Every structure is written in C-alpha cells, then in structure tokens.
Amino acid sequence: MRILANDGIDNLGKEMLEKAGFQVDTVHIPQEELISRLPEYDVVTVRSATKIRKDLIDACPNLKIIARGGVGMDNIDVEYARGKGIAVINTPSASSISVAELVFGHFFSGVRFLYDAQRKMATEGESNFAGLKKAYAKGSELRGKTLGVIGFGRIGRETAKIGLSLGMRVVVCDTHPIDTKVTLSFFEGQTLDFEVTQIGFDELLGSADFISLHVPFLGKALIGNEEFAKMKDGAGIVNASRGGVIDEDALLEHLNNGKIAFAGLDVFDNEPTPKTSLLRHPRVSLSPHIGAATNEAQKRVGEELATLIIQELAV
Ligand code: NAD
Numbered sequence: 001m002r003i004l005a006n007d008g009i010d011n012l013g014k015e016m017l018e019k020a021g022f023q024v025d026t027v028h029i030p031q032e033e034l035i036s037r038l039p040e041y042d043v044v045t046v047r048s049a050t051k052i053r054k055d056l057i058d059a060c061p062n063l064k065i066i067a068r069g070g071v072g073m074d075n076i077d078v079e080y081a082r083g084k085g086i087a088v089i090n091t092p093s094a095s096s097i098s099v100a101e102l103v104f105g106h107f108f109s110g111v112r113f114l115y116d117a118q119r120k121m122a123t124e125g126e127s128n129f130a131g132l133k134k135a136y137a138k139g140s141e142l143r144g145k146t147l148g149v150i151g152f153g154r155i156g157r158e159t160a161k162i163g164l165s166l167g168m169r170v171v172v173c174d175t176h177p178i179d180t181k182v183t184l185s186f187f188e189g190q191t192l193d194f195e196v197t198q199i200g201f202d203e204l205l206g207s208a209d210f211i212s213l214h215v216p217f218l219g220k221a222l223i224g225n226e227e228f229a230k231m232k233d234g235a236g237i238v239n240a241s242r243g244g245v246i247d248e249d250a251l252l253e254h255l256n257n258g259k260i261a262f263a264g265l266d267v268f269d270n271e272p273t274p275k276t277s278l279l280r281h282p283r284v285s286l287s288p289h290i291g292a293a294t295n296e297a298q299k300r301v302g303e304e305l306a307t308l309i310i311q312e313l314a315v
Contacts, residue, residue, distance in 0.1 A: 106264020
C-alpha cells in the first residue's frame, strides 16, 4: 500500500504508518501533476492546500482513502468520493486548542495595540519612543469583560475555556443544542467545572465586549453591516473560522467609523491574496491562516490520521 502525504505529515504519524507496513511518500506533487501521479497511490493525505476534485477522483480508481489533516473539507469533493466507495476521513479535534490560543493572541494584540506597536516600533521606535508610548497608552484588560462565542463546537468550547480562565464572563450562542457545562483542566491534572451562559445571536451581538467566531462557512457572511450595527460601540472581533464568515467590506466600514475597536483575522475571503486594505489597517491584527499550525496540533493530526488510516484499512 502506498500513501502520498501531499501536504506533509508529522514524523510520528509517518512512523506509525511505516510500522504498519505502508510506504509513505512525503513529496509534494504540484496540483496539476496529481492527475497523472496520484493513480499510483492507495491513500492520499492532504491539509487545506491540495484539492481533491471530481476529475482527480475519477482518474484514481485504486484510491481507497482521502485523509484530511484538520477540520474543513472544502478542498475535497467529499460526497462524490464517498459515492465512489472512497473513505474520506479527517481529524476535527486535533487543532482546537491551538486555534483557541491563537484567538487570544489576537485579542491581546487588539486590546494592547501590539500589532500596530510592533510595526511602528520598527520604524519609529528610536526617533519617537515617547510618542508611541502615548499613542498606545489606553489599552484595556480582558478580565471582567464579556466574551461572546458564536458557534459552541470544538473550537468555540476551547475558546470559552480560555476566556473563563482569564476571568471573563462568557456567553455563547449556537444554532444546535449544546452542553453549556465546560471543564477546565489545569497543569497538574486538577479540573474545575463551569457553566457558560447560552443566549440568542442578537443578544450576544448586543452584549459582548469581544466576539469570537467559530462557525462553518455556509455560503454567506454571518456578520455583515446589520450585525455590526447591533454590536456594542468599541467591540473587538476575532475571526479564526473561515474568511467568508465576516463581510470584509462591512468590517472595514465599521472599523473606520469607530464602531469596532479592532479585529483579529486569521482567515480571509480571498486566500491566499487577502485585501490590502485589511492587511494595512492599523486596527487589524493579522495572521496567515495559522490557527492549527503548532507542533502539538500537527503531532496530534499526524497521530490521529495514522490511527484512522490503519483502522480503515484493517476493516
Ligand atoms: P464544530 O463543527 O465543532 O463547531 C461549529 C459550531 O458552529 C457547531 O456547534 C454548529 O452548531 C455551530 N453553528 C453553525 N452555524 C451557526 C450559526 N449560524 N450560529 C451559531 N452557531 C452555528 O467546528 P470547529 O471544529 O469548532 O471549527 C469551527 C470553525 O473553525 C470552522 O469554520 C473551521 O473550518 C474553522 N477552523 C479554522 C482553523 C484555522 O486554522 N483558523 C483551524 C481549524 C478549524
């Protein structure tokens, strides 16, 4: 059995697969060459970069598994593949903590102007230290503020836990029934149970000081002009879900009119070429879709993928 790990796989996962007798190739075959080279393989593992569309699936009659390291499967024609008897698997929980931690990187960056300070210190730090000190003098704390989590699934839950640990009031909303009990785990194995407050979408928009989005992209923006208008003046918002979840033009408008104090963005409408007006905005904290990009998450992804592939082929 030959496995192509086209977007890479952590060493631990690779070793597990090799130990189970598979040949694992970690070369990256460019998208346009896959149609001629993927038919040699029984399994392909991808992250978000490689696209597995109908034409490629048709060209690979021997393909048994398409394995996505991560959550979103928007780069794979999942139902079509399954219709052809190919198993499509993913590792939805492996990166939740990493994404949630990045969300707070953006919140801290936003409330203390770190994104802008970093940029300006590089050019003005020597000539205008006192001026910059003054410019960033009015930061705020997160403690005691209300965090609104929209989408209380795997990542929303981890985000809520960090908010609670920081002393924030956490309100959540979801379109599906949810368990509002969360268990915080501490370093030496101690745990603490908490209850988050579930409220309606509009109520959350109107009461949260900080909003974090953790929903799938369902074809249209969840947060547009109307929703921004319902938010508290000076709210901060972080999007580490999918680009289209926020209407970027509406975001820019509400950043510019002062309604929104800052935004933290890990994902963009038009990846990999996001809008320059967002990239250059002084009140937007930015990262290039790296929510899951930690050693720990990638190790878990590799381990989970290997376990799932081994299980699937053993059936
Ligand atoms: P999940 O499926 O566990 O949770 C999503 C939750 O959103 C569900 O509980 C669902 O009921 C709820 N939901 C759906 N539509 C809603 C709406 N309109 N209003 C309120 N709630 C709604 O998903 P997850 O694993 O937590 O992932 C969340 C998002 O994060 C996805 O978009 C995923 O693609 C993205 N993600 C981003 C990165 C990154 O690198 N930034 C990494 C992993 C996942």
